[in-house]
Amino acid sequence: MERTVAKTLVVEGVLNANDAIAQANREQFDRAGTYVINLMSSPGAGKTTLLEHTLERLDGKLRIGVLEGDVQTTVDADRLLRFGIPVVQVNTDPGFGGACHLDANMVHHGLGALPLPAIDLLIIENVGNLVCPAEFKVGEDSRVMISSVTEGEDKPLKYPLMFRSADLILVNKVDLLPHLDFDLPQFLRNLDAVNPTAPRFLVSARTGQGVEDWCAWLLARRPNAGRTSPTD
Amino acid sequence: MHELSIATSIVEIACRHAAGRRVTRVQLKVGYLRQVVPSALTFSFELVADGTSAQGASLDIEAVPASGICLQCGAQSALDAFPLQCSACGGFLLRIVAGEELIVESLELEEQEIGTHSG
Numbered sequence: 001m002e003r004t005v006a007k008t009l010v011v012e013g014v015l016n017a018n019d020a021i022a023q024a025n026r027e028q029f030d031r032a033g034t035y036v037i038n039l040m041s042s043p044g045a046g047k048t049t050l051l052e053h054t055l056e057r058l059d060g061k062l063r064i065g066v067l068e069g070d071v072q073t074t075v076d077a078d079r080l081l082r083f084g085i086p087v088v089q090v091n092t093d094p095g096f097g098g099a100c101h102l103d104a105n106m107v108h109h110g111l112g113a114l115p116l117p118a119i120d121l122l123i124i125e126n127v128g129n130l131v132c133p134a135e136f137k138v139g140e141d142s143r144v145m146i147s148s149v150t151e152g153e154d155k156p157l158k159y160p161l162m163f164r165s166a167d168l169i170l171v172n173k174v175d176l177l178p179h180l181d182f183d184l185p186q187f188l189r190n191l192d193a194v195n196p197t198a199p200r201f202l203v204s205a206r207t208g209q210g211v212e213d214w215c216a217w218l219l220a221r222r223p224n225a226g227r228t229s230p231t232d
Numbered sequence: 233m234h235e236l237s238i239a240t241s242i243v244e245i246a247c248r249h250a251a252g253r254r255v256t257r258v259q260l261k262v263g264y265l266r267q268v269v270p271s272a273l274t275f276s277f278e279l280v281a282d283g284t285s286a287q288g289a290s291l292d293i294e295a296v297p298a299s300g301i302c303l304q305c306g307a308q309s310a311l312d313a314f315p316l317q318c319s320a321c322g323g324f325l326l327r328i329v330a331g332e333e334l335i336v337e338s339l340e341l342e343e344q345e346i347g348t349h350s351g
Contacts, residue, residue, distance in 0.1 A: 003344040005256055010249050014241045014260070014334045101234055131267050132234035160314045161267055193315035196324045 018136055021104035025111065025139025032116035034065075035221050036124065038140035040162065042155075043128030045148040046172045048076045050205035050214075051123060055083045057208075057215045058121075062222065065119035067110045069102040069127045076125065088113040092127060101132035104139060120222055130159040142221065148172040149180060153187035160194040168199055170214060175204040235269060238334070239276035245336045246286045255286040257340035263333040264298040264312070289340075298331025 013019070029036050041047050055064060065086040068077045077089035090110040092099035099106075107124060114122070124140065126133040145166035147155055150173055156163045163169070169191060177184065184202075191200065201217070203210035246255045258277075262268050270293050277291045298311040300318075307320035308329070316326055 003342045005340050006343050008249060008339045008341055010245065010336045010338055012245050012249075012336045014238055014245065014336060017241060017244070099234070099237060101237075103237060135234055135267060136237075157314060160316070161265060164316075190315075193317070193324055 015136070018104045021108055022137040022139040025104055025108055028111065028116065029122070029139060029141075032119070034116050034119050034122050036122045036140045036142075037218075037221075038124050038126060038133075038138055038143045039146070040126045040130075040133045040143065040166070041128060041146035041148075041172075042130050042151060045128070045146045045151065046205040047125050047128070047146055048079055050146060050170065050172060050203065050211070051080065051125065052083075053205055053208055053211045054123075054215060054218070055080065055085065057211055058218065059083070061219065063118055063120045065114050065116075065122045067107060067114065067122060067124045069106065069125060071099070071127060086114050086119060099132075100127055100129050101136050102126050102138055103136045107138040121218060130155070130162045134162040134165045142167040144168045144170065146170045146172050147187075149174055149177055149182040149184070149187075153183045153190060156187070156190040156194045163191065163194045166195060166198050168201070168217065169195070170210075171200060171202045172205055174202045175207045175209060234267075235272040236276045236280070238268065239273060239280045242277060242291075242336055243280045243284055243286050246281075246289070246339055247284050249339055250285045250341050252285065253344075254342040255281075255289040255339055256342060257290050257292060258286065259292045259294065259337045259339070261294050261296050261333045261335045261337050263296045263331040265328065265331040266334050268334070270295075294337070296330055296333045298328065300326035300328045300331075302326055 039047055058064060066080055068089045069092060070076060071092055074089045077087045080087045088110045090106050092106060124138060143166050147169060201210050201213045203214055242258060246258050274291055281287050281289060299308060300311050300316060301308050302318035302321060302323050303325040304323040305318060305321040307318055309319040315324060317324055318326060
């Protein structure tokens with residue numbers, strides 16, 4: 001049988017399906033009045049430790065929920081359970097050894113286990129990775145990136161797209177600066193070159209330094225911040 | 233390796249448009265500012281296309297250069313290196329006008345129905 005080949009114009013965004021689910025997630029968040037942060041960093045930059053400090057400091061001021069994304073284990077979710085807040089763990093391991101990022105559909109599946117109307121601020125802790133998570137919207141309001149000083153001052157130049165996509169940069173582990181060769185002014189210049197507009201805070205998730213600024217930023221994201229504790 | 237997720241979406245789009253016809257070629261536009269490794273994407277595409285109507289299709293990846301308009305001086309620059317910078321005034325505040333594409337542009341399909349290879 002003779003077969004003819006015909007060219008068909010498609011012009012369809014590869015991530016359209018992801019973006020449509022991200023939009024649906026966003027509508028669900030908006031209906032519930034939940035502000036959503038997509039928290040991204042390399043592995044070991046201090047996302048979970050910073051979350052612990054954040055939860056301590058914002059206790060009674062904001063009702064916070066956490067969606068934890070990891071390739072494997074519930075270690076991070078287990079660490080947060082002591083705060084008595086809604087935490088859901090999404091393991092990105094449906095096959096192929098586990099995805100390197102959260103996508104909108106994985107987040108969508110995790111949302112069923114969260115009481116969104118009772119959550120003012122949902123923090124989505126993405127898989128530790130400086131490349132892949134930047135490519136996938138999940139329905140967030142803001143992207144926050146943690147870069148720790150143990151990673152080196154060249155990271156904004158090496159991973160420009162992740163740094164570019166962030167709305168806020170937290171420079172973590174600054175308590176270690178006296179012990180490192182890390183050149184903070186150079187890091188900030190590198191950051192200015194790839195993302196001149198995002199605010200940045202110097203923090204230490206270990207000592208709590210700067211966590212107040214970060215928490216103030218979070219409180220300012222919420223129009224009804226503080227409503228659960230009007231006397232605070 | 234988010235190329236695997238991207239490849240899965242490409243195959244899904246190709247098979248939906250093919251509607252049972254065999255896909256022989258997929259033409260993809262990938263902007264310079266997308267973090268896509270062509271060899272990883274090609275490998276993932278072959279893996280994911282296996283057993284679908286896109287099995288054996290070739291994946292043509294057209295790289296799209298990046299360009300942006302400076303928000304300070306208004307000049308348009310080709311952005312072929314990081315950090316992204318205006319070539320006229322050196323400013324870093326740019327509106328990206330090209331280079332963020334990730335688009336299935338077109339498909340080549342065999343017009344003869346083959347039925348058994350639906351995706």
